[in-house]
Amino acid sequence: MSDSDTTLVARVVADDDRGAFELLVRRHQSAVRNFLRRLARNDVERANDLAQETFIKVYRGLQSYRSTARFTTWLFRIAYHTFLNDQRTRHASEEFSEDEHGSAADTTAATAAELDVDRALERLPVRQRAVFDLHYKKGMTHSEIADALELPLGTVKSDLVRGHEQLKEWLGHAAGATQ
């Protein structure tokens, strides 16, 4: 039977067990890289760099990790903040215009382009992308997402409802345009 995350974390904290930390990285690298790809709009190289940075922050912060929260909740919190910090330093204004103010022209262009669900998800604001990924791909509950992203529970729920409506609208337009 494989060791639990908590056991591996305890081994890293007590003895600086690099083998245990490697197991943690191997176990969660795919989920974290997929999550960051989603946030980075499928920029694979950037997502991989941020995933590496995330795991290094995890290693440095393990002493402060409290096992009252699930390890994955804590892990995705670090990944999310790593992405946001990177976003701020790289092109904050670009993200603002893309995320909060998707223009009508953009929408029209997109509807003509046979959007699939993944591409539609990429068009959601970054916070909603994170909420959708953690809910639908990682199977987290609303309260776990709220904990991971440090958001009020109501915000998580409304992000899911609004995002759902938005996706339906985009996909409906796209399907209508191709019929």
Place this chain on the structure above:
Amino acid sequence: MTKDFDNLETALRAPEPALADDEFSASVLARLPARRRRIATRRWTLAGAAGLGSALTAVFAPPLGAALASLTPWMIPALAATTLAVLILVMVPGLYFLYAERADR
């Protein structure tokens, strides 16, 4: 209602691809900070620092205090000079220990 529209929930729940590790884990491990010393090593360092401080104090504090007092008799009385010497001799290994602890983090 379109097929895409109907299948939105199913599509959202579709499992994501499992990404092969390739060299990812190795890259992360290569970028980790230098290995921390084991707890046993830390305890020996602490014990050594305390022993060294005590030995240095026992050997050097009285003559060092006397020397300080003779150099600056108008500023530091003999007792204060000895106290200062004790503090210096204890603090040097103590500060070294704290420095080593911080460097490990």
